[in-house]
Structures are given as C-alpha cells and as structure tokens.
Amino acid sequence: MRPARPHPARTVVVAFLGAIAVGTVLLLLPVSRAGSGSASLLTAFFTATSAITTSGMTVVDTSTYWSDFGHVLLAVMTQAGGFGITTLATLAGLIVSQRLGLRGRMMTGAETNSGLAHGEVRQVVILAAAVMFATEMVIAAIFTVRLRVTYDVPLGAAAWEGVFNAVQAFNNCGFSLRGTGLSTFVSDWWICVPLTLGVIVGGIGVPVLHEIGRQSRRPAAWTTHTRLTVGGSLVLLAVGFVAVLALEWRNSGTLGPLGVPGKILAAFVQGTIPRSGGFNTVDYGAMNEDTSAIMIGLMFIGGGSASTAGGIKVTTFFLLAYVIWTEVRGERDVVIGRRRIAEATQRQATAVALLGVAVVATGTLVLLGITSGVTTDRALFEVMSAFSTSGLTTGLTAELHEGGQLVLSAMMFIGRVGTVAVASALALNTRHRLYRYPEERPIVG
Amino acid sequence: MRPARPHPARTVVVAFLGAIAVGTVLLLLPVSRAGSGSASLLTAFFTATSAITTSGMTVVDTSTYWSDFGHVLLAVMTQAGGFGITTLATLAGLIVSQRLGLRGRMMTGAETNSGLAHGEVRQVVILAAAVMFATEMVIAAIFTVRLRVTYDVPLGAAAWEGVFNAVQAFNNCGFSLRGTGLSTFVSDWWICVPLTLGVIVGGIGVPVLHEIGRQSRRPAAWTTHTRLTVGGSLVLLAVGFVAVLALEWRNSGTLGPLGVPGKILAAFVQGTIPRSGGFNTVDYGAMNEDTSAIMIGLMFIGGGSASTAGGIKVTTFFLLAYVIWTEVRGERDVVIGRRRIAEATQRQATAVALLGVAVVATGTLVLLGITSGVTTDRALFEVMSAFSTSGLTTGLTAELHEGGQLVLSAMMFIGRVGTVAVASALALNTRHRLYRYPEERPIVG
Ligand SMILES: [K+]
Numbered sequence: 001m002r003p004a005r006p007h008p009a010r011t012v013v014v015a016f017l018g019a020i021a022v023g024t025v026l027l028l029l030p031v032s033r034a035g036s037g038s039a040s041l042l043t044a045f046f047t048a049t050s051a052i053t054t055s056g057m058t059v060v061d062t063s064t065y066w067s068d069f070g071h072v073l074l075a076v077m078t079q080a081g082g083f084g085i086t087t088l089a090t091l092a093g094l095i096v097s098q099r100l101g102l103r104g105r106m107m108t109g110a111e112t113n114s115g116l117a118h119g120e121v122r123q124v125v126i127l128a129a130a131v132m133f134a135t136e137m138v139i140a141a142i143f144t145v146r147l148r149v150t151y152d153v154p155l156g157a158a159a160w161e162g163v164f165n166a167v168q169a170f171n172n173c174g175f176s177l178r179g180t181g182l183s184t185f186v187s188d189w190w191i192c193v194p195l196t197l198g199v200i201v202g203g204i205g206v207p208v209l210h211e212i213g214r215q216s217r218r219p220a221a222w223t224t225h226t227r228l229t230v231g232g233s234l235v236l237l238a239v240g241f242v243a244v245l246a247l248e249w250r251n252s253g254t255l256g257p258l259g260v261p262g263k264i265l266a267a268f269v270q271g272t273i274p275r276s277g278g279f280n281t282v283d284y285g286a287m288n289e290d291t292s293a294i295m296i297g298l299m300f301i302g303g304g305s306a307s308t309a310g311g312i313k314v315t316t317f318f319l320l321a322y323v324i325w326t327e328v329r330g331e332r333d334v335v336i337g338r339r340r341i342a343e344a345t346q347r348q349a350t351a352v353a354l355l356g357v358a359v360v361a362t363g364t365l366v367l368l369g370i371t372s373g374v375t376t377d378r379a380l381f382e383v384m385s386a387f388s389t390s391g392l393t394t395g396l397t398a399e400l401h402e403g404g405q406l407v408l409s410a411m412m413f414i415g416r417v418g419t420v421a422v423a424s425a426l427a428l429n430t431r432h433r434l435y436r437y438p439e440e441r442p443i444v445g
Numbered sequence: 446m447r448p449a450r451p452h453p454a455r456t457v458v459v460a461f462l463g464a465i466a467v468g469t470v471l472l473l474l475p476v477s478r479a480g481s482g483s484a485s486l487l488t489a490f491f492t493a494t495s496a497i498t499t500s501g502m503t504v505v506d507t508s509t510y511w512s513d514f515g516h517v518l519l520a521v522m523t524q525a526g527g528f529g530i531t532t533l534a535t536l537a538g539l540i541v542s543q544r545l546g547l548r549g550r551m552m553t554g555a556e557t558n559s560g561l562a563h564g565e566v567r568q569v570v571i572l573a574a575a576v577m578f579a580t581e582m583v584i585a586a587i588f589t590v591r592l593r594v595t596y597d598v599p600l601g602a603a604a605w606e607g608v609f610n611a612v613q614a615f616n617n618c619g620f621s622l623r624g625t626g627l628s629t630f631v632s633d634w635w636i637c638v639p640l641t642l643g644v645i646v647g648g649i650g651v652p653v654l655h656e657i658g659r660q661s662r663r664p665a666a667w668t669t670h671t672r673l674t675v676g677g678s679l680v681l682l683a684v685g686f687v688a689v690l691a692l693e694w695r696n697s698g699t700l701g702p703l704g705v706p707g708k709i710l711a712a713f714v715q716g717t718i719p720r721s722g723g724f725n726t727v728d729y730g731a732m733n734e735d736t737s738a739i740m741i742g743l744m745f746i747g748g749g750s751a752s753t754a755g756g757i758k759v760t761t762f763f764l765l766a767y768v769i770w771t772e773v774r775g776e777r778d779v780v781i782g783r784r785r786i787a788e789a790t791q792r793q794a795t796a797v798a799l800l801g802v803a804v805v806a807t808g809t810l811v812l813l814g815i816t817s818g819v820t821t822d823r824a825l826f827e828v829m830s831a832f833s834t835s836g837l838t839t840g841l842t843a844e845l846h847e848g849g850q851l852v853l854s855a856m857m858f859i860g861r862v863g864t865v866a867v868a869s870a871l872a873l874n875t876r877h878r879l880y881r882y883p884e885e886r887p888i889v890g
C-alpha cells in the first residue's frame with residue numbers, strides 16, 4: 001500500500017462552505033434587510049446556502065424581507081454560485097474524474113475520453129462566461145421591454161427586474177422580486193419562453209456547449225456525453241411537458257382555469273423547471289399526486305453535468321438505463337452509439353444514483369422524524385427539491401421550524417457539491433492496493 | 446453476430462403463469478368458496494397470484510370467503526409457490542446466471558463462483574425439502590399445543606391452524622384463517638417467536654442453508670454470498686427491530702398499549718416481517734410516517750436469494766453498498782472480505798436494483814393515475830408490498846377497484862419472477878457481437 005494525497009474533493013467542499021459563510025455574513029448586515037434590524041442567523045444562512053447552491057428555496061418572502069441591497073446580494077451570490085463557483089468546481093471535479101479516468105485508461109488502454117482536455121479549461125471558462133453573459137443580456141432585454149410596454153413598469157425598475165430574473169433563469173435559481181413569484185405571467189409568452197429557454201441553456205452544461213460550439217455541423221462526431229445530454233434532455237423535456245399538460249389539464253388549482261394556449265405555455269414552463277430551474281407560474285402544491293410524483297422523478301434526474309442545474313444528471317440517468325438494457329439482453333458490453341462505456345464509468349454512475357437515493361431517503365426520514373403532521377410525499381418533494389437544487393416548494397419550506405430548515409440546507413449543500421464528492425471528502429484517505437484479490441460472483445436478485 | 450437461443454427466463458415466466466392459471470381455475474370451483482356460488486374471476490385470479498407468489502395479499506376476508514377446501518387449496522398453492530416453483534425457478538435462474546457467469550469466467554479467468562455447482566442441484570433440492578419440512582413441523586407442533594392448551598381450541602382445529610400458519614410462515618406468505626389475522630397473539634411469545642423464526646429461515650435462501658450445512662464450523666471459509674446474506678440479514682433485522690421499537694413506542698395505534706415485553710415482541714415481529722413475511726400482529730396502517738418509510742425500504746430489500754422471500758435481495762443491496770463505498774474511496778476493485786467482486790456481478794446488481802425502482806415507481810404512478818383520493822405514500826406502500834411479495838397492507842388493497850387489483854397482481858408477478866427475468870423474457874432475442882466497440886467515458890454526476 002502507498003499513502004494517497006488528500007482527496008481533491010475536500011477543496012471543493014471547503015470552497016463552497018467558505019462562499020456560504022461569506023454570503024451569510026453579508027446577509028446579516030442590517031443594510032441587507034428591509035426595515036429595521038438585521039436578519040436572523042438561520043434565515044441568513046439558509047438564504048445564502050440557497051443562493052450559492054442556486055436553489056432559490058426561501059424561508060422568508062424575498063420581495064419584502066430583503067432590501068434592494070439584499071436583492072443585489074442575492075443576484076451576485078446566485079451568479080457566483082451558478083457560474084463562478086459551480087462551473088469552476090465542476091471543472092475541478094472533471095479534472096479529478098479525469099485523473100481517475102487517466103489511471104483507468106492506462107490500465108485498459110481505452111482510446112477516447114469525455115472530450116475535455118486539461119489545456120482546454122481556460123478556453124471553456126471563457127466560453128461559459130460568454131454564453132452566460134449573452135443569454136442573460138437577451139433575457140433581460142426582452143423582460144425589460146415587456147415589463148415597460150405591457151405592464152407599465154417604470155424603466156429603471158423594469159430593467160432591474162429583467163436583469164435579476166435573467167440571472168435567476170440562467171443560473172437555474174428561483175428567487176423572485178415579487179411576493180407572488182411569476183404567477184402574474186402564467187399566460188405571457190414573452191416572459192415565460194425566454195426565462196424557460198434560459199433555464200434550459202444554463203442547465204445543459206459547459207462541456208456540451210463547448211462541443212456544440214466546436215462541432216455544431218457534425219452531430220455524428222459528438223462524444224457520447226454530448227449525445228446523451230442533448231438527446232436525454234429532449235426526452236425529459238417532452239416527458240415533463242406531456243405529464244403536466246395531460247395530468248393537470250382539468251385541475252382547477254393549476255392548468256384548469258387557463259385557455260388552451262395558456263395550458264400549453266404553463267405545461268412547458270412547469271414541465272421544464274423541475275429539471276432544476278426554480279421559478280414557477282402555477283402552484284406545485286396544488287398538483288395531482290401523480291404529476292407531483294413525476295416532478296419528483298424529474299428533479300432527481302436534474303440537468304446536464306457541469307451546468308447550473310442539479311440532480312444526478314442526465315447522462316448518469318440514461319447511462320444507467322443503457323446498463324439495465326444491456327443486462328436484460330444479456331450482452332457483454334454497454335454500447336451507446338458504437339461506443340463501449342467504460343466499466344469504471346458505469347460504476348461511477350451507479351454510485352452517484354444510489355448515493356443520491358440514500359441521501360434523499362435519509363433526509364426525508366430525518367425531516368419526518370423531527371416534524372409532526374407532515375406527510376411523506378410533501379416531505380419527499382421538499383427534500384428532493386433541495387437535493388436537486390430545484391428550489392420548488394409545495395409550501396412546506398415556509399412552515400418548517402429551525403431543524404427542518406437545517407435539513408434542507410444540508411440537502412442543498414450535498415446536492416450541489418455532489419454526493420460522491422462530499423462522501424469522498426469525509427472518507428479517510430485511501431491507500432491504494434498494489435495487489436488484487438481473487439474474484440468472486442455472489443448471487444444477486 | 447450469431448443468433449442466440451431463446452432466453453431461458455421465458456420458461457420461468459411461462460411456468461409461473463401456468464401455475465397461476467391452474468390456481469385460478471381451482472379457486473373458481475364452487476366448492477372452494479364458503480356459502481353458495483363461486484368466486485369472481487378477478488378475486489380467484491388475484492388470490493391465486495397472491496398464493497403462488499407467496500405474497501398473502503387479500504381482496505376478500507380469507508377466513509369467511511373461502512371454504513375449508515379453499516383454505517387447503519391456499520395452503521397447497523403457497524407451498525407449491527414457495528418451495529416447488531420458487532425454489533426450482535430460482536435454481537433455474539442460478540443456472541442461467543451461472544451460464545452467463547461461465548462465459549464471464551472464461552473471459553476473465555476468475556477463480557471462484559457462487560458456491561453452487563450444477564451437479565449439486567439435486568442435493569440442494571433435497572436439502573431444501575428437508576429444511577422446509579422440519580421447520581414447518583416444529584412450528585406447527587408448537588402452534589397446535591399452544592392453541593389447544595392456552596386458547597382452548599379443539600385439537601383438530603388447532604392442528605389445522607398450526608399447519609396452515611407454519612406453511613404460511615416458512616413460505617413467507619401471509620394468509621390467515623382468522624379475520625383479525627394474528628393480532629390476537631400480539632403478546633404471545635409461543636406463537637410469535639416460532640412463526641417469525643420460520644419467516645427468517647424460509648427467507649434466508651437455499652444456497653446459504655446448503656453452505657451452512659456443509660461448513661457450519663468454518664464461517665471463515667464461507668463464500669461471499671453466504672457472508673453477505675447472513676451478515677446483511679442480521680443488520681436488517683436489527684434495523685427493523687430498533688426502528689419499530691423506537692418510533693412506535695408511544696403510538697397508541699400500535700405498540701403504545703402494550704407492556705414493555707409486549708412492545709419488544711411486537712417490534713421483533715413487525716420489524717422482521719417486511720423482509721417478506723406477510724402476517725402482522727399490529728396494524729401497519731396505523732404506524733407513523735417515518736416507520737412506514739423504513740418498512741417500505743426493508744420490503745424493497747427483501748430476503749435472501751433463492752428463498753421464499755422477495756425484494757431485490759440482501760446480497761444485491763449490500764453488494765451495491767460496497768460499490769458505493771469503493772467509489773467514494775476512489776479504489777479500483779470492489780473488495781468484500783478479501784474477495785474482489787466481478788464487474789459483471791456489479792452490473793447485474795445495478796440492473797436488479799434500478800429496474801426494481803423503475804417497476805415500483807411505474808406501478809405507483811399507474812395506481813395513482815387510475816384511482817382517486819389515494820395518497821402517494823399509501824399507494825407506494827401497497828405497490829412495494831406487492832412487488833416485494835411481502836403482502837402487508839395499510840388497508841388500501843381491500844378498497845381497490847378492479848384496475849388497482851390488476852396493478853398489484855402484476856407487481857406480485859414481476860416481483861416474484863424477478864424484474865430482470867421478466868424483462869429478459871420480453872426482450873428480443875439477443876445477437877451477441879463478436880467484436881467490441883472503442884471505449885468511451887461520459888461525464889456522470
Ligand atoms: K433551482
């Protein structure tokens with residue numbers, strides 16, 4: 001055995017904790033709070049965690065509790081969380097996984113990798129910044145004009161709300177400057193479509209944007225990662241849209257009162273958002289049980305790797321679907337489009353998904369244990385929302401006592417940093433064996 | 446590519462369907478039903494499915510709806526399902542997986558396997574019959590004496606109830622000759638302990654019994670399969686016991702009214718049963734939300750491979766826990782007690798667990814979609830109970846309309862035959878590639 005270096009995941013964990021600490025202190029300043037006095041420590045901590053992890057969950061009414069300065073802080077923290085920290089942390093994560101992958105490649109002699117080489121990192125960060133800036137500018141401009149022209153909001157206020165919402169959308173966060181959220185705009189295509197597209201672009205992931213930028217004319221040459229992410233995202237968007245449209249069509253609490261175009265728009269928005277956006281135009285708490293269960297599933301899957309979205313990620317989910325399919329057919333290799341998926345990658349995906357299930361199950365149990373009168377499905381929805389940094393709510397978060405808020409904070413943190421990364425950071429340093437034990441095949445199933 | 450033989454899983458699926466068809470016809474005979482007329486087709490089908498899959502779920506009151514002849518049929522079907530079909534089918538499944546394993550071994554040059562060679566099958570069947578017969582005899586004898594002496598039941602009736610319950614216990618089924626189930630015996634150690642031990646022995650699995658019989662004095666020489674099953678079962682029994690005892694201690698609907706010894710006994714029974722028994726002495730429907738969630742988890746895991754228990758199986762669950770642990774520590778091999786777990790086995794476990802999740806999620810969604818006024822947690826409990834062939838109920842099954850009963854029947858069938866086996870039987874015949882594609886490593890998580 002040889003001693004290993006400290007796990008790089010610890011650096012990511014510490015960076016996130018540091019950012020949350022700074023955010024908490026800033027939100028505790030009296031100037032951050034509307035009216036007199038300053039925020040309570042827990043409220044500041046929960047809100048900073050929510051912003052840095054780009055969840056958008058709230059325990060207070062964002063519009064009235066925080067001052068204009070506080071709102072600016074939230075926008076900056078969201079941006080820092082979504083782009084600065086998240087993207088960089090995920091890039092760091094990629095480097096870690098490439099280091100592992102490198103070891104694997106040396107052992108197996110594999111030919112290709114995830115399509116992101118070390119030297120490209122600087123280039124990728126610049127690209128991500130450019131995409132972010134351009135997307136947010138377009139959304140902010142449309143939002144501003146629409147508010148000014150149609151809703152008669154003064155130009156300055158309209159522009160600020162436009163920028164704020166653009167930042168929230170691209171970063172898949174869900175804070176709102178209005179107490180009623182965006183429900184005013186439920187039938188407004190000029191507001192909803194740009195915001196939702198912003199959520200999708202922000203949630204697709206830097207490596208995919210990078211590759212599409214380079215090779216847009218040759219999808220056939222895309223890496224498996226890009227094909228899985230793009231194809232999988234389209235499937236999940238369709239599932240979300242059809243589920244909400246079909247199951248909520250006649251629900252008087254959600255799509256029922258809307259006209260047909262309004263139903264379509266609202267289904268598009270509400271079907272997209274669980275993939276980790278955070279705003280809503282209808283009440284998720286009023287949805288039917290089956291819609292709600294599908295939303296929970298979509299939240300768990302989340303968006304693209306190295307994106308502002310959360311969840312176990314689109315590639316993880318679809319890769320595991322291929323693993324199941326391979327096993328059902330009794331084939332030797334997991335093959336996706338003429339590429340064999342490395343066994344180390346399969347195991348990584350298994351660990352990410354199952355550890356996600358374990359964390360969500362534990363969080364839900366703890367929440368049920370420390371509260372009373374909360375049903376399992378509401379607890380699960382809220383914990384899943386936090387874990388996937390979706391930030392949606394059935395209304396439970398606002399009612400939770402301090403212990404419950406801490407549980408959700410922990411879920412947001414673990415979900416954002418990544419289950420495997422958090423667990424790795426907590427694990428003892430690994431000593432790598434230089435020998436291998438004999439193989440055995442226990443009976444499973 | 447070379448054409449493959451038809452998948453052997455189809456044989457198992459057809460055998461189960463045939464047994465259920467025969468059972469349905471027998472239960473439709475007027476002589477099977479108490480009073481006049483005969484059972485409805487759906488009731489007979491549901492009950493036959495429940496008996497053959499050793500679930501024990503009921504849509505009618507077993508004690509009053511079926512005649513004495515019907516009760517004998519249920520005992521025979523339970524026995525046929527639990528021992529005859531289940532054990533043989535599972536042995537067939539083992540042969541299949543060994544055939545696959547053999548291919549894997551030829552490729553990887555692995556040294557050891559699951560400890561069950563082809564030539565041993567006859568020996569294993571005899572052993573299983575002996576263990577079954579001996580266990581049931583002991584339980585039936587204790588039960589009979591106790592009923593006769595303490596409850597003043599006439600000897601003939603006491604002996605019949607003893608035999609009936611012994612068959613139910615060993616086969617992890619849950620039919621009862623009393624309308625109130627076994628709640629009368631909640632504080633009776635002479636009744637509860639033998640029945641619960643019978644559930645445990647029946648649910649440990651033939652390969653493990655076989656190996657313990659051969660090598661009882663050398664646990665150090667046990668295969669990984671036996672060590673995982675025995676160790677894992679002890680852990681799960683402890684979790685179930687502690688969870689029920691701690692969380693239900695003061696619940697007036699469950700353990701609350703009992704004295705301390707009664708609480709301990711009831712926690713032992715109710716903590717063991719979700720692993721796939723089926724009887725109960727307190728009402729699972731009255732349990733707290735968090736206890737109920739833990740019971741759902743225990744049902745999903747289930748008992749030992751090639752046993753009368755259901756679920757994804759103890760080895761599958763703990764093997765995946767080791768996979769996660771290995772990934773978190775960034776190690777190359779999944780090592781359990783100085784044995785490296787084959788990558789093919791890891792992938793098999795992943796497929797079994799995830800396909801299980803997918804089936805239960807789908808079943809729950811369908812049940813929610815076709816019923817109204819059913820909460821997600823109750824639907825999930827009932828679907829999980831059917832899938833894991835546990836047969837526990839919160840009371841929902843008795844209220845379900847025909848569509849809901851069919852959903853649960855499908856869940857019992859899929860759960861008993863095995864998700865991967867059913868899916869394999871449905872899949873197109875596989876053509877094995879004689880070449881391999883280049884390897885790729887998509888980013889996951
Ligand atoms: K969010």
Ligand SMILES: [K+]
Nearest residue numbers: 617723834835
């Ligand atoms: K059962």
